[in-house]
Amino acid sequence: MAIYLTELDSNNLSFPSPFEALDDPNGLLAFGGDLSSARLVTAYHNGIFPWYGPDEPILWWSPSQRAVFDPKTFKPARSVKKFQRKHQYQVSINRAFDQVIDHCAALRSAEETWINEEMRDAYKQLAQLGHCHSVEVWQQNQLIGGLYGLSVGQLFCGESMFSLQSNASKIALWYFCDHFKQYGGKLIDCQVLNDHTQSLGAFELPREDFIKSLLSLRQQAVDKQCFQPQWLVQAEEQ
Template sequence: MNQQPIVLEPNSLYFPPVENADEEGLLAYGGDLSPERLLLAYKSGIFPWFNEDSLILWWSPNPRMVLFPKKIKISKSMKKVLKSTQFKLTKNTCFQSVLDNCSAIEREGQEGTWITSNMKTAYLELHKRGVAESYEVWEDEELVGGLYGINLGDVFCGESMFSLVSNASKFAFIHLAKELQENNYKLIDCQVYTEHLESLGAEEISRQTFISYL
């Protein structure tokens, strides 16, 4: 049964059961963005998502959008892009630049950004610890796309991606899926439904099923 979101205390490293989330998936608010709390959140099927002028909000939606790496959909046009020399992919070479681009990009139906200055500081710390990773896409030596997320060892929690030229973020996402498939990862957590993610092969599963994969 859904319950009211609870307030987290900064000095208490705790989350309520994910089943307590409300209908929209909001589980709790408050707390902090310490590396320890963030890692506990991701390992528990919870993620932060809030605006600059808001309290920290913690979510665990039901259903959950995920991609099983072997189910990645690659269109004919993208197969041509992958075979061409238009883009070059790197990994973890400019994490902060990917973070900055993801926070700056304008998204339809969204005012401002949820990648706040405090969030950037938190994910940069996770990157230093080898947990947060970025994939960068280059065209003519210029950064034109990429994505970043949290690597839990057998699950990759995708956080955000950006594209300054057509197909750049898809290029990064497809390469991520292929790499994870080769390394026997269970899934990529895409959090919530979008048509774009569905077109790439992502699907919704129940929160309970998602937690079982974690």
């Protein structure tokens, strides 16, 4: 059976409705276009994100079930809290964006990662424009974990995370959830549920519910101090 998939016009930033996405593969919506900052911002503001492998065109997705974290109800595991009390990792925001995204890419093989050089350059540009942000975890001044994603009003669209030491990405998520909530953040998108994100407390929303939340949250700003470069945790404060 023939499948119709929209090819994006390089001169037009518009996307088809997320509700036109395919059921198989789940959420595939369109292909082509580019990774310009304007197109990426448009995509995320409409519940759409790029994901594609080597030797594929740019593919755009909006899955039928969206994995999310609720900062209000997020709770780190007791073992992670105990670990942090002992090891006193430091946590910061927007102090090493380029390093975070490069680590997220480097920890996967070229065949596995979607974070290719083109993607990294595009998201680094978004960071320079104030749309993309990182959370960093440090031990003795060494970057050992973190995550990055885009801010869309009171929604944060998480893209990837990494750990070089035990529990580093879990601690990044924990402190970011607390911080984001304090500054007015309401929801964290992590795209597609997997065993790891589910173990951390992610749950699924039907596409309709996610888009409804997105349309509301994108209109509401978090406090402007939320994503200023800053320390969330320093060793001497533990």
